Amino acid sequence: MPDFSDALNVAASGMRAQATRLRHVSENIANTDTPGYHRKTVTFRAVVDGGDRSGEVEAGRVRLDRTALQKIYDPAHPLADATGHYDGSNVNLLVEIADAREAQRSYEANLKMFDQIRQMSNALMDLLRK
Numbered sequence: 001m002p003d004f005s006d007a008l009n010v011a012a013s014g015m016r017a018q019a020t021r022l023r024h025v026s027e028n029i030a031n032t033d034t035p036g037y038h039r040k041t042v043t044f045r046a047v048v049d050g051g052d053r054s055g056e057v058e059a060g061r062v063r064l065d066r067t068a069l070q071k072i073y074d075p076a077h078p079l080a081d082a083t084g085h086y087d088g089s090n091v092n093l094l095v096e097i098a099d100a101r102e103a104q105r106s107y108e109a110n111l112k113m114f115d116q117i118r119q120m121s122n123a124l125m126d127l128l129r130k
Contacts, residue, residue, distance in 0.1 A: 011111075017044055024040045032089055033088070036069065038064040039089070041062070045058060070090060
């Protein structure tokens with residue numbers, strides 16, 4: 001049974017990591033029009049247990065995308081400089097939607113793996129009862 005629990009842990013860690021990624025993507029989308037907002041990105045790293053990789057993954061540090069902020073011309077804006085420009089955000093909605101879709105699909109794949117492992121475990125328990 002430890003193989004089943006290890007596999008469940010791997011699938012669950014993937015779901016947690018993708019949920020974290022999706023949370024940051026949604027924050028990016030919500031702050032698309034926030035002046036000076038830098039897009040957040042999440043990296044993943046393998047979990048190492050006793051010097052060996054367990055197969056699990058976890059969300060790493062959140063980093064800010066350092067690409068240049070969009071310059072927006074609006075002389076009436078309170079943040080506008082002498083030339084009438086202010087710094088917008090560097091969030092690209094097309095990229096964020098693609099990232100959200102990828103995170104959703106990865107989450108669903110891990111969920112299917114989790115369900116398959118659970119079904120196999122139940123089938124094994126039924127065989128052992130007979």
